[in-house]
Amino acid sequence: MYTAVVDTRERLIESTRELLWERGYVGTSPKAIQARAGAGQGSMYHHFSGKPDLALAAISRNAEELRNRAEAAFSQRGTALDRITTYLRRERDALKGCPVGRLTQDPDVMADEALRKPVEVTFAWLTDRIAALLAEDLDSRLDPRATATALVAVLQGGYVLARAAGSADVYAHAIDGALGLLAAHVSAERN
């Protein structure tokens, strides 16, 4: 099946992804999506039933990308601490925030089960994944799941603080603090 390099439907999803990230669901209008995608009203309502339907496609893709990028870090070689450190210190535009986490502040997303679900599933997966890594090497007096939850929270909260301060350094600082606390509690054994 031959299609344009990037077809209209695809451009609509990508534009929505960007706008949801930049402005959230409430702050993103169909008009703005169409303008960015270079598509008309007719195209958008031909490919999608409306704003929620298009948002679902965009949110799902944002969630999938987050998961793929995380898994790339987690499946590297090295100790659990190495892999978690790689993930947390991975290059990020901290001032943009997390494309999935930010949806959590969108009342219309949280109110719509279909839109909220990918957000819930993504963080549940991420926390489980880190907990599984920690379970290998963590100080036995600590709970891997609670520790993993704290680490994911530092990540999300680091974005919040970086945006509040207008400085990406604050994100790095939060991560440094968390890894400093963690270091003493994981064994340095090789996997």
Added chain:
Amino acid sequence: MYTAVVDTRERLIESTRELLWERGYVGTSPKAIQARAGAGQGSMYHHFSGKPDLALAAISRNAEELRNRAEAAFSQRGTALDRITTYLRRERDALKGCPVGRLTQDPDVMADEALRKPVEVTFAWLTDRIAALLAEDLDSRLDPRATATALVAVLQGGYVLARAAGSADVYAHAIDGALGLLAAHVSAERN
């Protein structure tokens, strides 16, 4: 000066506070504010020059309240760890999120210097305050400021994860994880 028990200006600010918390700046219309305050258009534009002006009053008050409630926990008796634990475990409606932190996701707030400033100042203060407490008792190999930043990030990220999961327990779990990591690094000496 005699006034009604709660005058119109006051009700407008309180209604805006609530709505900013629930729906954010972009999601809050003057109309909604007026309806909740039981005030007309005329009243709102008499007391405030517009939505940004009213939002500034509401944001400032939210920031002040956050600070007062935090200081109440920090100035209790006990070790640094006691006071920080009291603050982090304080009763909160985790699913509502942080009234100040959530503004960080509001593009129109971040774009307006006057509205962003109280958010920046509040988190800078909170981090400094916790860093000062930690400086007393923290393991000397750890940086009090980075550690404090991580703790504030866990707080903010805990809200994000709780909302994503639709469960306040996740907030508590993130805090448990952070305090577990912290416990081994602070001396238990009495102040």
Added chain:
DNA sequence: GTCTATACGTTGATAGAC
């Protein structure tokens, strides 16, 4: 101080031509 009237753009969509 508060009210109603008015205004002009945007939001989120539908209808029907091409």
Added chain:
DNA sequence: GTCTATCAACGTATAGAC
């Protein structure tokens, strides 16, 4: 598939009477 009307409601005010 895409385009151009068209629409009712909403967003964010301003004007002027009371």
